[in-house]
Amino acid sequence: MYAATVNGQRLTFEVIGVWRRNLIMQDRETGTVWQQATGEALYGPLKGAQLALIGGEQTTWGDWRARHPQTTVSVEPLHPPRGILTFQQVEFLLNLFTSRYKTPGLSRNDTRLPSHEEVGGLVLNGAARAYPLSNLKRSQIVHDTLGGVPLVVRYDAQNDRIDAYRLDENGRPSHTHRLPIQRQFWLGWSEFHPQTTIFNHNPSG
Numbered sequence: 001m002y003a004a005t006v007n008g009q010r011l012t013f014e015v016i017g018v019w020r021r022n023l024i025m026q027d028r029e030t031g032t033v034w035q036q037a038t039g040e041a042l043y044g045p046l047k048g049a050q051l052a053l054i055g056g057e058q059t060t061w062g063d064w065r066a067r068h069p070q071t072t073v074s075v076e077p078l079h080p081p082r083g084i085l086t087f088q089q090v091e092f093l094l095n096l097f098t099s100r101y102k103t104p105g106l107s108r109n110d111t112r113l114p115s116h117e118e119v120g121g122l123v124l125n126g127a128a129r130a131y132p133l134s135n136l137k138r139s140q141i142v143h144d145t146l147g148g149v150p151l152v153v154r155y156d157a158q159n160d161r162i163d164a165y166r167l168d169e170n171g172r173p174s175h176t177h178r179l180p181i182q183r184q185f186w187l188g189w190s191e192f193h194p195q196t197t198i199f200n201h202n203p204s205g
Contacts, residue, residue, distance in 0.1 A: 055180040059160070
């Protein structure tokens, strides 16, 4: 999830397609095209600009509501304009397409993991690492050090949620230092992080 303001201007985004094994968005205000995986402006008046990563998480509605009972809910209009797909329709089509097919990338297909293996991806101090969901489901919790930062990655099976935190000086998770772990297919993560290591596959990387 990214901040929607660039150079003081608030932008509104809509999905327009897939590029480099990842969706691309276009803002309505300037017509600039953005890469979802990196937050980089690819084409248009804001080319070269960078959206600020603010984190986010994938979980169940019940889990989120229990932890944030005063949350604000964003909903789409019941009757969108004719010819405009709803977010749910776009999400369904993208998931259907990307889960079955591999779109071209600028790098060769990385075969260290199956293309559609889900991973939690982290980048710290220039170092990238993927945490395969299959491993997290078995371990539930793993300790690691990435880019010189001691951390813990946890998998909540009940809510299908991945969390990552820095460890404090006592070796305990610091909940004020939640890390922005990104959940993606391996083919997308490895496309934008070709030097990534894989936890449990190359832990010394």
